[in-house]
Amino acid sequence: MRRGKTIQRFFNKRYGLFRRFVLDQRFLPRWVVLSIDLAICVFSYTVSVFLLADTSLQSNDVFSFFQRAVILVSIHLICFVLFRSYSGIIRHSTFTDVYRLAMATVAMFLISMIGNSAYKSFGSHEIFSWMDLLLYAILSFIFLVALRVSVKESYRFLKATAAQSSSKKRLIIFGVSDKSIGLAQSLISDPTAPYQPVAFLSMSEKRNNFKIMNLPVLNCCDDIEDDLRDIRVNFNVEGVLLVGDMLSVVEKNQIMEHAFSVGMEVYSTSLPERWEKHSDMEFKIAPLQIEDLLERHVIETDIKLISEDLRGKNILVTGGAGSIGSELVRQIAELEPKRLIVLDNAESPLHGIDLYLKNNHPQLNYQVYLADVTNKDRMKGIFDKYRFEIVYHAAAYKHVPMIERHPREGIRANIIGTRTLADLAIKYGCERFVMISTDKAVNPSNVMGASKRAAEMYVQALQKRPNVKTKFITTRFGNVLGSNGSVIPFFKEQIKRGGPVTVTHKDITRYFMTIKEACQLVLQAGTMGHGGEIFVFDMGKPVKILDMAERMIKLSGLRPYVDIPIEIVGLREGEKLYEELLIDGETTLPTFHPKIMVGRVMDHDYDEICSSLDELEKLANSIGKKKFIIQKLKCLIPEYVSQNSEFSQLDEHS
Template identity: 50%
Template sequence: MKSIDKVLSTFYTGDNKLKLLDQRYLPRWIVVVLDLFLCAISLALVYLILLGTPVFFSDHVSLPTQAIFLLGVNFLFFVVFKTYSGIIRHSTFTDILKLAFSSISTFVTLIIFNTIYGATTGKYVYTLTLLIMYMFLSFSFLLLFRVAVKESYQILKKGAKGILKKRVAIIGADDQNISLAKALTTESNLPFKLVGFLTEKFDSKRYKLLGKPVIPIKDNFTETVQNYNIQGVIVISDSLGVKEKNKIVNNCLENNVEVFNVPSVERWNTKADINSQIKPIQIEDLLERDPICIENEAIANDLVGKTVLVTGGAGSIGSEIVRQIALFSPKQVVILDQAESALHELELYLAEKFPTLNFITELANISNMYRLEQLFTKYNFDMVYHAAAYKHVPLIERNPHEAVYVNILGTVNLAVLSVSNKIDKFVMISTDKAVNPTNVMGASKRVAEMYVQSLQRKEVIHTRFITTRFGNVLGSNGSVIPHFRRQIAAGGPVTVTHKDIIRYFMTIPEACQLVLQAGTMGSGGEIFVFDMGKPIKILDMAERMIKLSGLEPYEDINIDITGLRPGEKLYEELLNDTSTSLPTHHPKIMISEVPSVSFDIINVKVKKIIKTATRFKDNEVVLLLKDLVPEYISENSRFEALDIEKDS
């Protein structure tokens, strides 16, 4: 009984449903048994055909013995040629050849046996007619069996695909939506079945496009979805504003309807792109931000025909800056980073995507002045985009000296070399964490800002130092959204540090566009602040992401409040209490008017901080940072005690 259960378990699972399409392949012994059964059927048919004819079976050897011996020889050649080794539903010409060789070899072997047996006994076991008929009939049955299985599997597979396809409606009924509909209805491999077009622009259900109804959605979205059994909707990314998208997504989430996003038709290259680019809508697509317009001509004046250095070029911000610079025909782009694997991956990507770009990757640490001197001498840079930095707050809070090496010493090295080599522009990427810093990372970036700003005002120098400051970028290495995605994929829980924590967000391409734009605007010494839009509550974002994954917060996926991390604060700021902001001609970019400190004072203090960091005296390093940046007050950190010391 157990052996029967074991055989049945090959086809059945606990839900008692036969799952033929889920089987990878039939066991080899079953293939052999089936083939022998077909051979036996062939032999029986030959028996019936020859029954009563002069060329009937020999009666010298009994019929069962003849059949067993013939089938035994056939089985031997099944094993020799391994006719059972292929997957039947994927049979190829090679598998057919194996069957042919097996049948011919069986025929030849029996002819030889029959001849030898006849020569020794004077009687024959098989007639030649019988052997020829058996060879052709058995081969035909074996071949037809494989063809039938292969074709049946394809028919079942297509039928199952049709049943399993998700019933979707397209939002909108304009030309782009019609092009998308054509792709959905003609591309059979897509896992979608088009139900119709959802729109608010038509009042009647009588309209049809490509044979599909135009479904008006006026008052009751739920009723519309239920009437047409809609399981998903597809939105063309550029066809709707963010508010309209959010409205649709909210309605869909309330009705357990999936939302898919697809690029505009102009960005499709091949049919394969359609399949790969229809994806579930992401939280990034729903953040309310006005589109950013940049002045390409001004950026081109900065970059066309120039040799550009990008530090931290393998990071999320640095690599996007490289990609955007590549569009402006620079003379050469030098990409510097100390992350070997990431640099190698970027090199492969650029070689494939930007074959005409003249670029080179350099493995180096910006805290190594001698290595940087070599690079500046070798390449004769026109511009520097400084994106290299240590940015993970809790990690830097445990290693303040490392923040000093990269964020401060690295910036000092690059700034000094830029001045001595008469670089035209030095654009530094800073962060909103440098404003009223509560952690070592923010304080170190603020010191870097102060250094380049005071250096600009020290004396008349050729280099223009421009600082850009913005908040969190969506999808950057270590940012919250990829982290939440991993937690949701793992089944939760999703961890939020505080129920009231908020952050500003911007996409990586948006941030880098503004960096390039700000680089065209500065006369030197400015800190440009980007308009990050409305701040977003992280808890609300976590709940929304769970819902977009088709799950329910606190039911399917729990959200744990873990407490603020070392150095983390509830609210980020783009301006501190002592600064004011001035508008620029670009609506998304402002200038922060921050009181500056004399370069001589800053230079002395920065050198002392660097020297102390080389001795791994973290408390002293932090005290010196607090002295240079008076607004730096530690929060949720072991360094809070230093603030009490300083005040007492």
């Protein structure tokens, strides 16, 4: 018994080596394919002569067997070359390859018959009998096609056995459409793919024994959860694969809930035609992410317009190593600027973006600067050297609790830094100054939001001054998915540690968009602005953070409140339940882009704002108490009302 298993393992191992050897081979050169075809022709003629031997249909002995074979195979060779029958890849043969073989064989038969008749007219005998030529044509065509079919089917069999490797993820593909069928075909055709499709999952098809590419189409439209449970057991399925944009967010959430409840994973992928190369498969097919489950639509921008606007310009990106700034840098680098300057005061992230540009854009004329936007002399030297045409100002301190405890730093970076850069933009004749703001600047409840609102007010007032040619454009949006310090990486880390996942309030909501989309809209708004506007982005529906936490736990294959506890810990300093995109009294007007609106904002007196900012700067640089700084900030921004903060008492006494 043991000896039998040893022998079986020996042959299984040798078969595995042979299978990998065959699958890993490159395509045969054309001369090899042509040589094989000619060998088949010689064999076919030998068989035809053998079959007609000692019959009245055999050829005359005018020429020897060898001479007749050379003549016939030479004619066939000329026809192969004329119709390029050898140009196809044998293991991927199609009807086109069979058609070429047929045409070459028919041409060979006609040329041989004509030549045979011509020879007979000058001599007394034919070289070949008509039956000899016909039998040879039929046999050679059959053997040539049989070779291609056998190689193709053998290769398919070896791929199929390779695809049944236990290391592959067994998936059912959701939907029966050209898109899902195309994806299944891509997976099946690649023996190295880490995923194995075993069936299609349909919510509408009710046919029995219905198959596509030999994969069954399974119906799942009555009790989805029970159907998925049966499918998981009967087909040993590990997950469901969602393809492209075939499902709405609501439908994705439903599938996710039902799949997770029966112990199946959920994967998503873009369509194969969007993969840059076939090896992207492993990266493009990935477990469903929380971003896929948020009710938001993909945002599209006019890349051509943005590219024409930025090409050949000297561009500065402040905060260029941060979440927003680094994505701006990556997108601008694709648009062929004349020169790109990346400025940040964070050493390690700046080094990272430097390496990225060096590796991915070696032809780009760029420079990174480790510098602080609050250092006026340093900023003046950089502006004087490069004479920027466009500035994207993304440098800011953004973490609400941190700035609530350190208001001086928030005021220096967010207000004084913006003022310094804006003044230099005018002095050195910049065409445009695009400032990245936040929805927390709307009716601010914390120092960070108030500091960004003060910066908004300053650049708007600056725009109203006479002889100011620089266009000051402000963009205002909410949270970006996956940015540094955002809730998603925070929750992921908590789940990784085994919990608890901490949510500040059960009813707290936030607006979200991806970093890429936010930066695309920033670039688009920058091309649209005439100066002095605040562009407000349509962020879609606000998301309940508690719901997000529960979904992220489920996406990790765990159960909320069972495997991973969720704790409500109370609002943080300066945090409010709901974010807004407009200040009381502001309204919006539509633009040509459906996701960008321009806010109609109140005017502010430049001299009054400058006076207040001068005092704020002195207070920020002094050793006085923080409350005096906040009092001055509240005077500048009357709608600033602190929440969950030590500064709330200042509102009570006002």
